[in-house]
Amino acid sequence: MVREFDLIGRYFSREVPEGYIGAGDDCAVLPEQPGRQWVVSTDALIEGRHFLSDVDPYTLGHKSLAVNLSDLAAMGATPAGCVLALALPEIDENWLSKFSDGFYLLADQHSCPLVGGDTTGTGHGIMICVTVFGHITPGTALLRSGAKNGDDIWITGSLGAAHIALKLLQGALPANDALLADTRAALERPRPPVMYAAQLPGLAHAALDISDGFLQDLGHILKASKCGAHIIFDNLPVDPAIRNLPNELMQEAVLSGGDVYQLCFTAPQRHRNAIETLARQFSTMVSRVGVITEGNELVVETLSGRRLMPSQLGYQHF
């Protein structure tokens, strides 16, 4: 098997930037980042659970890294590198070539070089495990526990499209090619706001990504920060592609749909201008959707004062 897996390795041994030592030794070596602190995250993607077996390998390569970059963004960290473990049931050079192209393009865009990895055969399905490293100014990582009473609640990007695309691909909604075309990129080619997020330490109090759905993930901030929240539904950034769907389906997608590799963060009101100015600077869409409150209640209301029941929308109260 050694020679076959040398072959796999060929697709993942592009040159690393100066200051790095990449594949070829027992470990990769990262460049010094004086005065910075390292952060790390790992995510596994399993065939049949996190992606469909017939997914385009190019988009799979992109997404494997994107879901990890999203974790760095949620801490306000700057990417510094990644490693990839890949277990494959068979050698398919076309698949490998496309997967690595998708992976490397996103890695290059974020100066997050692939510095090492492990490739192996498996009698089972495809498993992909990516670990990313980033750095931050010591003590400034955006934690879930930092939200303060009175903070604004912000969201980057838009909500709901990935959920609808997944339902369409799974056949849980009637086939609709136009709707799939409009929503699919949100599911398969997420673009976490990494560069914008690296500017948020010092402005934001708490952050996380919305990979489990907005209400579910906001709940993590509320629990860790021991506070509540008041959300104005009309202010939520509904993806334009799903605005005309039946109301209940649209609400479910927006409030509970997962796979959103965008951020929810909280920040004091005095930083509103800075947050919006930076957003324009980094071409990132941001929406102010609510406010952190005392207590531990999560309220979602429309502008007309109608209260939505999160309990009916997939939200598990803590």
Added chain:
Amino acid sequence: MVREFDLIGRYFSREVPEGYIGAGDDCAVLPEQPGRQWVVSTDALIEGRHFLSDVDPYTLGHKSLAVNLSDLAAMGATPAGCVLALALPEIDENWLSKFSDGFYLLADQHSCPLVGGDTTGTGHGIMICVTVFGHITPGTALLRSGAKNGDDIWITGSLGAAHIALKLLQGALPANDALLADTRAALERPRPPVMYAAQLPGLAHAALDISDGFLQDLGHILKASKCGAHIIFDNLPVDPAIRNLPNELMQEAVLSGGDVYQLCFTAPQRHRNAIETLARQFSTMVSRVGVITEGNELVVETLSGRRLMPSQLGYQHF
């Protein structure tokens, strides 16, 4: 599934040391290491390929981390932390409890806290992916490319037992309970010389671990360092448990047997005393087994001058 996998998470959320931020945020945060450089390695273990389905989960937890610590040792790095991605076909609390006990015990012994991870279900077999981080004095990482003509070649620990244990477990050798009892720990509970290895930068020129077999891995050093080697077979540290096996089988195990999470390193002759003194200090067995030569030939000879043919012993020449 969320609640079930919360359950998994419970087995992997022990407290982290001061200075770390562990599970609960999107990334873990590592403590600053001023004046040090970070190194990283990742390894995947796949059921049916890297471990047998009926392996004791306690030893599997140990080994999952040990194979990664071995990579840190091979660079001369000091462990600083690890993350674990675990994909399981079913929730078996007994299995999880034992696996995590084995993992944590070794992590504690090496001050290598588990700071984060990802647990998921899978329709396939068990997949384990561990990523470790360590730090070194900048520019002192032990690379494969550092060997110099005239260097001594050293090995830590002993060779061959893991190979024999694997053959016994696979049924490729006649059942032999006594032999299995004597060799099994080398395969299932490897103990890489991490603390000793962290003393080697400044003394050694090149290093790697012997996970692919001694000749195969020494070949990596020779290729990267553009040199040859002369090995005295009688000086190789044959594991006592396999010394009385038929000669051909013993030689194969020693020269080509993999799964040896010990180091092969090269160092100038003037450091012989320091290397042996440190070895006593860290209770690590070291053996001086040969010398780096000019050219690119790898010669294995007995003390009586009989030359062994590496080509017959699984070694692929470069």
